[in-house]
Amino acid sequence: MRLYSYFRSSASFRVRIALALKGVDYEYSAVHLVKEGGQQFAADFRALNPAALVPVLDDDGAILTQSLAIIEYLDETRPQPPLLPADAAGRARVRALALAVACEIHPLNNLRVLGYLSRTLGITEDQKNAWYRHWVETGLETVEAMLAGDARTGAFCHGDAPTMADVLLVPQIFNAMRFNCRLDHVPTVMRIHRHCMDLPAFAMSVPAEQPDAD
Numbered sequence: 001m002r003l004y005s006y007f008r009s010s011a012s013f014r015v016r017i018a019l020a021l022k023g024v025d026y027e028y029s030a031v032h033l034v035k036e037g038g039q040q041f042a043a044d045f046r047a048l049n050p051a052a053l054v055p056v057l058d059d060d061g062a063i064l065t066q067s068l069a070i071i072e073y074l075d076e077t078r079p080q081p082p083l084l085p086a087d088a089a090g091r092a093r094v095r096a097l098a099l100a101v102a103c104e105i106h107p108l109n110n111l112r113v114l115g116y117l118s119r120t121l122g123i124t125e126d127q128k129n130a131w132y133r134h135w136v137e138t139g140l141e142t143v144e145a146m147l148a149g150d151a152r153t154g155a156f157c158h159g160d161a162p163t164m165a166d167v168l169l170v171p172q173i174f175n176a177m178r179f180n181c182r183l184d185h186v187p188t189v190m191r192i193h194r195h196c197m198d199l200p201a202f203a204m205s206v207p208a209e210q211p212d213a214d
Contacts, residue, residue: 001024001025001026001027001135002026002027002028002029002057002058003015003016003019003026003027003031003056003058003116004029004030004031004045004048004049004055004056004057004058004212005030005055005212006030006031006032006033006040006054006212007030007207007211007212007213007214008033008207009033009054009055009172010106010110010171010172010174011053011054011055011106012054012121013065013170013171013174013205013206013207014055014067014068014071014162014168014171015055015057015070015071016069016166016205016210017167017170017171017201017202018074018167019074020073020076020201020202020204020205021081021083021162021167021196022078022080022081024074024169028211028212030210030211030212031045031054032073033054033111033174034090034182038052038054040052049063049065051065051149052063055067055070057070057073059073059077061110067102068098068102068164068168069168071083071164072164073162081161083162083163083164083167084162084163084164085158085159090152090158093150093152093158093165094157094158094163094164095164095166097143097147097157097158097165097168097169098164098165098167100139100142100143101143101168101169101172104139104142105135105136105139105140105172106172108131108139109131109132109135109136109175112213114128114131114132117131129180132179132181133180133181134180136172136175136179136181137176137181137185140176140181140183140185140186141185143169143186143189144186144187144188147188147189147192148187150183153188153192155192156195157169157192162196162199162201166192166208168197169189169192169193169196170193170196170197170202173189173193174189174206174207
């Protein structure tokens with residue numbers, strides 16, 4: 001198994017956590033999103049993923065893209081420990097929490113969007129960072145309400161074992177910290193984040209621990 005990843009990519013970070021939780025060994029292939037104009041635009045990588053995005057997972061010739069699809073694939077092909085609950089309502093809740101990050105926060109502050117704001121629309125660095133912080137802070141406030149207002153929230157987002165929701169949440173918090181976002185308004189989110197980071201699977205997957213970290 002080979003993972004095409006960039007150390008700072010939160011989508012790649014998600015898949016690294018899932019692989020670590022599953023105890024899956026893999027080869028790491030770095031794809032730098034900034035150097036050389038962005039290695040993700042190279043023809044050989046675009047042959048793997050026409051969208052020119054990481055992560056890409058090659059599982060013995062099965063080429064998989066999109067982090068949530070990869071995580072669910074891993075859960076189906078390597079079911080222990082499960083990253084989705086056994087009951088339909090629980091699975092829907094975990095997916096909703098994960099999608100609150102993947103669809104409502106991340107697309108508004110990923111590298112492509114920030115680059116467009118700067119290069120095409122000509123906004124200043126301060127304006128770009130204000131955009132980033134606004135969408136991260138308001139998005140996490142929604143996640144906080146989803147977690148704090150539901151009795152199914154436990155030590156983790158759903159109960160007392162990590163699920164796909166935690167796998168999505170932790171990388172977003174790392175991004176928020178990197179851009180100095182406010183986090184004091186999301187105490188449940190931060191409690192769960194701290195609990196996740198006590199687990200080796202999360203700690204070993206952080207950007208600073210990756211072979212391409214610079």
